[in-house]
Amino acid sequence: xxxxxxxxxxxxxxxxxxxxxxxxxxxxxxxxxxxxxxxxxxxxxxxxxxxxxxxxxxxxxxxxxxxxxxxxxxxxxxxxxxxxxxxxxxxxxxxxxxxxxxxxxxxxxxxxxxxxxxxxxxxxxxxxxxxxxxxxxxxxxxxxxxxxxxxxxxxxxxxxxxxxxxxxxxxxxxxxxxxxxxxx
Numbered sequence: 001x002x003x004x005x006x007x008x009x010x011x012x013x014x015x016x017x018x019x020x021x022x023x024x025x026x027x028x029x030x031x032x033x034x035x036x037x038x039x040x041x042x043x044x045x046x047x048x049x050x051x052x053x054x055x056x057x058x059x060x061x062x063x064x065x066x067x068x069x070x071x072x073x074x075x076x077x078x079x080x081x082x083x084x085x086x087x088x089x090x091x092x093x094x095x096x097x098x099x100x101x102x103x104x105x106x107x108x109x110x111x112x113x114x115x116x117x118x119x120x121x122x123x124x125x126x127x128x129x130x131x132x133x134x135x136x137x138x139x140x141x142x143x144x145x146x147x148x149x150x151x152x153x154x155x156x157x158x159x160x161x162x163x164x165x166x167x168x169x170x171x172x173x174x175x176x177x178x179x180x181x182x183x184x
Contacts, residue, residue, distance in 0.1 A: 010119075014112045014141045021108060022148040025101035029156050032094045036160075036167045039064050039087060043170040047177065072178060084175045091167040098156050102149040109145015113138040 038060040046053035046068065056065070067083060074080045116138025 011112075011116075011140050014108075014115075015144050018105065018108050018112075018141060018144045018148060021101075022105060022152070025105070025148075025152055026155070029094070029098060029101065029152070029160070032090075032097060033156065033160055033163060035060060036091050036094055036163045039091065040163060040167040040170050042068065043174040044166070047170065047173055068174075072181075077182070080178070081175075084171060084178075088168065088171050091164050091171065094160055094164055098152065098160055102152050105145045105149040105152065107145070109142045109149075112141020112145065116141070 038058065042053055042056060042061055042064045045056065053065070067087075071080045071083050074083075116135055120135050120138070
């Protein structure tokens with residue numbers, strides 16, 4: 001156990017965990033952003049040119065188009081409104097998801113810092129050389145956690161906000177048109 005703590009073993013383990021969390025976060029955010037973009041594009045195109053919207057291809061677009069047709073053709077106004085609200089809420093949840101992942105990565109980095117400092121204090125009776133192993137854990141996990149959180153923020157921050165805002169506007173406009181069609 002002492003070799004794990006004083007060597008690079010624990011540092012490498014924490015860095016692997018932080019990297020896996022980063023990869024999971026990036027995949028999750030990329031998938032959600034892809035869905036928001038597909039919904040935004042489909043609803044926006046449907047507002048302008050319904051025939052062009054019908055010609056769009058792709059699995060996500062087809063699923064969204066099928067849901068939109070079900071909403072438009074539904075005689076249950078409450079269900080239709082619930083479906084539109086579900087789109088709206090899913091789009092709005094993407095921004096808090098980014099904040100969650102960025103905070104989690106920072107917290108994992110800081111956990112490594114605190115853990116490294118605590119382990120340094122625990123092995124302090126072995127001399128100054130024994131302090132260096134756990135301190136490397138403190139430094140490198142902090143660097144990894146902060147670096148990955150910066151990469152996520154830079155990669156998704158502005159694009160995500162712009163697409164969620166556009167999606168919100170398109171959902172509202174599409175739903176207003178849908179409700180107007182249903183009115184006598």
